[in-house]
Amino acid sequence: MLDLAIIGGGPAGLSAGLYATRGGLKEVVMFEKGMPGGQITSSSELENYPGVAEVKSGFDFMIPWQEQCFRFGLKHEMKEVKRVERKDKHFVVIFNDDSSVEAKSVIVATGGSPKRSGINGEDTYWGKGVSSCATCDGFFYKNKEVAVLGGGDTALEESIHLAKICSKVTLIHRRNEFRASPVTVERLKKESKIEVLTPYEITEICGDNSGVNGLKIKNLENGNQSELSIAGIFVLIGYNINNSVLQQTDGSMLCEVNQYGNAKVNLKMETNVPGLFIAGDLREDSPKQVVCAASDGAIAALSVLEYIEHTK
Structure with missing residues (x-):
């Protein structure tokens, strides 16, 4: 039986593996269907990780993480996890081929991914002017004109953030009404550098x-077409949470989740199920930043060490 099964090989999962193995756990395996690294490996530039002054691609940034984590004994198996179940006082990790492994504790760090719009050119220029994170990439467009696609709280909040960096922000939404909270809409209206185009x-x-x-x-009201000159566009139309491994055969979730499917955890990354921890973008209120995911993984691993020691 494993001491710890880590599901997901991004910054949260790798950090969890590093702290768990360095903390003394012997049987720790990280399950990831592909090579470790996570969503950040698709980023063309990363410049806001503390202590890393050189601007790197996400792929280059993650390469040394693997070497460092595996040095302390973390094992990696290329297996896709279908589901995690609770059995007595431990867990069963079930894979897509229906094989399984038992573990005393589990950290789920499967993250999520931004929803894509499907607009022509989006995939071509993803990471080359098309982004889903203003906090990550906004600085690249300092004093330039950008656009934001979306109508929810995130789209409006990120537009307000970009207005402090960029010369102009054009917010584009296909409806006249926003899904964002009234307070956020009022804040948006006060920003002189934001132009709103609806319904477009x-x-x-x-x-x-x-x-x-x-x-x-x-323009969806009159059909008129036009062109807009910008340096970048932020597609902020939602986020897909990778929580399928928590779903049980009866449709219920292994642990408590919120209305959006994010797992509810405390400051120790503990769920309401003893021995089950969540780290990274899958948890509720995640900032969706690499440095925060790494922190989550470390906290979850330290909590696992405490949990195993208390359940001996």
Whole structure:
């Protein structure tokens, strides 16, 4: 039986593996269907991780993490986890081929991913002017014009954030009404550098070898089409939570989750199920930043060490 099963190989999972093995656990395995690294490996530039002054691609940034974590005995198996179940006082990790392994404790760090719009040009320029995180990438557009697609709280809040960095922000939403809270809408209206286009849709994201340079947009009331010159666009239309491993055969969830499917945890990353911990973007109120995911993983691992010691 494993001391700890870690599901997910991004910054949260790797940090958890590092702290768990360095803390003395012998049987620790991280399960990830592909190579470790996580969502950040698709980022073209990362410059806001404390202590790393050099601007690196997400892929290059994550390479030394693997070497460091495996040095202390963390094992990695390329297996896709279907489900985690509670059995007596331990857990059963069930894989897609229906094989399984038992573990005394589990850290789930499967994260999530931004929803994509499917607009023509989005995939072509993803990471080259198309982003889903203003906190991560907004600084690259200092004193430049950008656009934001979306109508929820995140889209409006990120637009307000970008207005403090960029020369102009154009917020594009296909409906006249926003889904965001009234307070956030009022804050948006006070920002002089934000122009709101509703009801509009983006028909194409345009660019060249240097990246995004414009948008083709359409007014949904009169059908008029026009073009918008921008340096970047932030697609903020929602987030997919990878919580399927928590779903049980009867449709219930292994631990308590909120209305969006994020796991509820305390400051120790503990769920309401003893021995089950959640780290990274899967947890409720995650900031969705690499440094925060790494912190979550470390906290979860330290909590596992305490849990195992108390349940001997």
